[in-house]
Amino acid sequence: MIRIALDAMGGDHAPQAEVEGAVQALSDLPPGFLIQLVGRRTAIEAELARFPSVDRARIEIHDAPDVIRMDEKPLAAIRRKPHSSLAVGLGLQKAGKSDALVSAGNTGAVLVGATLLLGLHDGVERATVATLFPTSDQPVLVLDAGATVDCSPRELVGFAWLGTIYMQDVLGRSNPKIGLLNVGEEDEKGNAATKEAHALLRQASGLHYVGNIEGRDIVAGHHKYGMVDVVVADGFVGNIVLKFYESVARLIVRLVKKEAPTVLQMPEIQRIFKLLDYAEYGGAPLLGVKGVAVICHGSSTPNAFKNAIRVAGQAVTGNLSAHIAAHFARRDSESQA
Amino acid sequence: MIRIALDAMGGDHAPQAEVEGAVQALSDLPPGFLIQLVGRRTAIEAELARFPSVDRARIEIHDAPDVIRMDEKPLAAIRRKPHSSLAVGLGLQKAGKSDALVSAGNTGAVLVGATLLLGLHDGVERATVATLFPTSDQPVLVLDAGATVDCSPRELVGFAWLGTIYMQDVLGRSNPKIGLLNVGEEDEKGNAATKEAHALLRQASGLHYVGNIEGRDIVAGHHKYGMVDVVVADGFVGNIVLKFYESVARLIVRLVKKEAPTVLQMPEIQRIFKLLDYAEYGGAPLLGVKGVAVICHGSSTPNAFKNAIRVAGQAVTGNLSAHIAAHFARRDSESQA
Numbered sequence: 001m002i003r004i005a006l007d008a009m010g011g012d013h014a015p016q017a018e019v020e021g022a023v024q025a026l027s028d029l030p031p032g033f034l035i036q037l038v039g040r041r042t043a044i045e046a047e048l049a050r051f052p053s054v055d056r057a058r059i060e061i062h063d064a065p066d067v068i069r070m071d072e073k074p075l076a077a078i079r080r081k082p083h084s085s086l087a088v089g090l091g092l093q094k095a096g097k098s099d100a101l102v103s104a105g106n107t108g109a110v111l112v113g114a115t116l117l118l119g120l121h122d123g124v125e126r127a128t129v130a131t132l133f134p135t136s137d138q139p140v141l142v143l144d145a146g147a148t149v150d151c152s153p154r155e156l157v158g159f160a161w162l163g164t165i166y167m168q169d170v171l172g173r174s175n176p177k178i179g180l181l182n183v184g185e186e187d188e189k190g191n192a193a194t195k196e197a198h199a200l201l202r203q204a205s206g207l208h209y210v211g212n213i214e215g216r217d218i219v220a221g222h223h224k225y226g227m228v229d230v231v232v233a234d235g236f237v238g239n240i241v242l243k244f245y246e247s248v249a250r251l252i253v254r255l256v257k258k259e260a261p262t263v264l265q266m267p268e269i270q271r272i273f274k275l276l277d278y279a280e281y282g283g284a285p286l287l288g289v290k291g292v293a294v295i296c297h298g299s300s301t302p303n304a305f306k307n308a309i310r311v312a313g314q315a316v317t318g319n320l321s322a323h324i325a326a327h328f329a330r331r332d333s334e335s336q337a
Numbered sequence: 338m339i340r341i342a343l344d345a346m347g348g349d350h351a352p353q354a355e356v357e358g359a360v361q362a363l364s365d366l367p368p369g370f371l372i373q374l375v376g377r378r379t380a381i382e383a384e385l386a387r388f389p390s391v392d393r394a395r396i397e398i399h400d401a402p403d404v405i406r407m408d409e410k411p412l413a414a415i416r417r418k419p420h421s422s423l424a425v426g427l428g429l430q431k432a433g434k435s436d437a438l439v440s441a442g443n444t445g446a447v448l449v450g451a452t453l454l455l456g457l458h459d460g461v462e463r464a465t466v467a468t469l470f471p472t473s474d475q476p477v478l479v480l481d482a483g484a485t486v487d488c489s490p491r492e493l494v495g496f497a498w499l500g501t502i503y504m505q506d507v508l509g510r511s512n513p514k515i516g517l518l519n520v521g522e523e524d525e526k527g528n529a530a531t532k533e534a535h536a537l538l539r540q541a542s543g544l545h546y547v548g549n550i551e552g553r554d555i556v557a558g559h560h561k562y563g564m565v566d567v568v569v570a571d572g573f574v575g576n577i578v579l580k581f582y583e584s585v586a587r588l589i590v591r592l593v594k595k596e597a598p599t600v601l602q603m604p605e606i607q608r609i610f611k612l613l614d615y616a617e618y619g620g621a622p623l624l625g626v627k628g629v630a631v632i633c634h635g636s637s638t639p640n641a642f643k644n645a646i647r648v649a650g651q652a653v654t655g656n657l658s659a660h661i662a663a664h665f666a667r668r669d670s671e672s673q674a
Contacts, residue, residue: 135588136588136591136592136595146520149520149527149528150528150529181577182577183483183486183572183573183576183577190486190573191486191487191573192487194573214576214577214580215576215577215578215579215580215581215582215584216580216581216583216584217584218581218584219581219584219585219588220584220587220588235520236520236527236528236531236574237573237574237577239520239551239552240518240519240520240551240552240574240578241552241577241578241581242552243551243552243553244552244553244555244556244578244581244582245552245581245585246553247552247553247554247555247556247557248556248582248585250557251472251473251556251557252589252609252613254473255473255609255612255613256606256609258473259605259606259608259609260603260605260606260609263600263603263605263606266597266600268596268597268600269593269596269597269600271596272589272592272593272596272597275592276589276592
């Protein structure tokens, strides 16, 4: 049995969107999956009552009276609220009673909570939030998407490894291509951290590092290397580019709606907007922690939760966490040898 | 007479696109404008021969036998090639024989060349490349777009002033709103440089600083402040976001072409793509130098050169350089008082 805990109180439309997403997920997932709704029992029960035909044998409710708000300081909130839905959900995983957590709550609190309660794998210096960017081809993983604003060169190399293992285990890409996000492709381009990270990545054996790539190469592909699978950046740049991308898609919808509203009704155009819709990609995994945690947008729809639960399930069945542990342990022992 | 020098050898399609752009610009500009084509005289004459009806009294050719290539190191190239089209064009302005330079050549060489040959205004610590981002509303100025990858907090504040004066003088915006590009709007968000810049910007009197803005707010507007006029960022982030934006527009064209090619023929949709087309906005001014320099994409079309020449002309007639000088001199004397 694979048990996915869902922080039912995290998002802007909690617990309604969360519960509805869980119900949708159960109808898609194989029978061996169970969803653990974590939050205020009465509120969750009230939402569940809207879905009388759902198989209650595949749903657990774990009562958690507290909620960590979006504007709370992550570390203080985690310490002060051990009975929050987030802390209880992570606690289940720590106690071996759950396999993964999905949350649309305070991102910083998920990061800090997972790092403190689950711990980092040996050799991992920083956990990182990884997001999939839609392209006209396969999606591209960009990390870090905002967990760490000032990253050391070694941390950036760690992200390259975490992204590689994730793309192999969860998206089934073999030998994923890595690019370092920079302002030019030449060796001497970039700020201090990217210059040193570029040199370290070029030496790293086992990584399929293609080199520096530019902003235009993320979704359009590089003129020599084509599309990369993983884009490494510090959390400052990654977060800004991620949020910018989301807004550009919305800008274009707004422009089309204004200038040519009938176009938005065309099935071909709806297919494009679906392709560019983050909700389809199912949340951002937090990589490097001992376990599985997937972070969703605060504004996630039921469909987004459904997809995030699927991604969390793939991380569990793909043995992502164990593979990360094994890789970093090997790397550690090699660097000490 | 207003004299705009055009580096005729800078772009990927030189001198053809440059000469054609100059011819187009002359038919739009008032009679008081003259264009100085700088580069290899015979190549320029050969291109000009294609336009027998152009008024040659409004075109000067300044012979420059050398060209600085895209892959040359800027500082070494400027020093080694005093007879390059770029150095000759800037030399005309320094000697008082020209009012502005437009170039699609090596961006680093334009930056270094203009800084060395024209000099910076007193009190300006760094020249900055400013680019206009299309939005569904008015365009937004983002600076720095790649001149300086690691910016000090004081330099970021300087960019806010340069952007303010540019938007007033050239785009006629009164009291332009400034946002600092960051990963969250709270005071404590960001890396070391943005945190300190945010504090300095809040104290700056005379600037219309609204606060930290996020990636999504650049083209979509901030939920409280609405659209800003100027976005301040270091050149690393600014350059990556700029190139990313260009590529997203191309990605969407590619997707539409694949899924619904007839849609691209609709005049309403063509209007949208024209709105999102950088070429319409006419190049990126280099702000802070004593004079006027406008940087174009290497791949600029004749239309892009025409618009860049227009922007350079507006900077001259708006007295941009003198206003920047006056502002920074006043700021300097106030900080010494």
